[in-house]
Amino acid sequence: MDGFRPPRLQELPLNADPSAQLVLLDLQGQDATLAQLAHRRRTLPELTVIAELEQRAHELDSRRIELQTRVDDLGREQRKADAEVELVKTRRTRDEERLNSGQVSNPKDLESLQHELVALERRIGTLEDAELEVMESLESAETELAVVLEDLAGVAAEITTHAVTRDAAFADIDARTTEAAEERAVLAVSVPDDLLALYEKLRTQYGTGAAALRARRCEGCRLEINGADLREIATKPDDEVLRCPECSRVLVRTAESGL
Known part of the structure; x- marks a missing residue:
């Protein structure tokens, strides 16, 4: 050399x-x-699989948080839209009752009330369209959230399964390691x-x-x-x-x- x-x-x-x-x-x-044994413990295939699954679970959970936030926001938006529609409908009902009761006799006031009813009807239509759009968006977000939750549950189940296999392998390796270490200690005494x-x-x-x-x-x-x-x-x-x-x-x- x-x-x-x-x-x-x-x-x-x-x-x-x-x-x-x-x-x-x-x-x-x-x-x-x-x-x-130490190398085998560090390089168990289950460790790689679990790490990959945990990364997938992290990604899914991040998506779950995003979707849950969107569902919550859309839910609030829908409740707000519902309240606005009901408010305008209440006003329309009140005006219709005034109109039908004959309490308004002045032609100018009567015309004004009729114009307001037409405007309220258009307003209700606009609000209901917006409400429907929010409902559709909410339904879509809830559907996607359900899929993500199902995927997340599936990944969690896989992690649990592989963790059981990993722990069993660890127990076997650790038992063999203890046995080898004890035998080594006996040998070392004679050197x-x-x-x-x-x-x-x-x-x-x-x-x-x-x-x-x-x-x-x-x-x-x-x-x-x-x-x-x-x-x-x-x-x-x-x-x-x-x-x-x-x-x-x-x-x-x-x-x-x-x-």
Whole structure:
């Protein structure tokens, strides 16, 4: 590799029983399981679906508020129009009663009253047309609001369904996480503190802290160890903690190392 090259084996004077070194592989396995579980918990398909549904629900609710405001405004407008029509009709009725009662005998007053009745009739027609227009707008808004409320209820039901699936998956993942964490804790106890500290440091840096040497290949970086490094590894005592010359992870020798 060009440029950076990890520390050579002899630069790390750390010793640990071979069995403790092998435990690192089991520890790494539990850490990999924990990482996979955490990733699965973060990336459950239900989370994406729920987020999309919640966004849809937010949009529908915004539309619901707009439509409800329009329905309320139109309702007030209709009540106002109804009151105006009734007011003019009351006045028309009063004038008709005056006209029919014979109380108005003066021709000029009689003509004026008849003109007013004609004007009131036109006014009633105009107001009723406006009232009808408001009623039609109100009916349309109420219909659209009903559709939005139905869609909103449907989305809420979908969210609930997916939330049940999500919570069940969370419960399963959390149970497995607890089990793996407990197994990891048991394994960690059997690893010397200095070796465990090195492992944790490397795991923080590289994602994995230890890897097996199998068939002359580091299972951490998946690279084959060259002949010179393999010969050097073969000369090291069994209890010496080795590092991969390519990726710097703790390199654990196994029966399948190919040395």
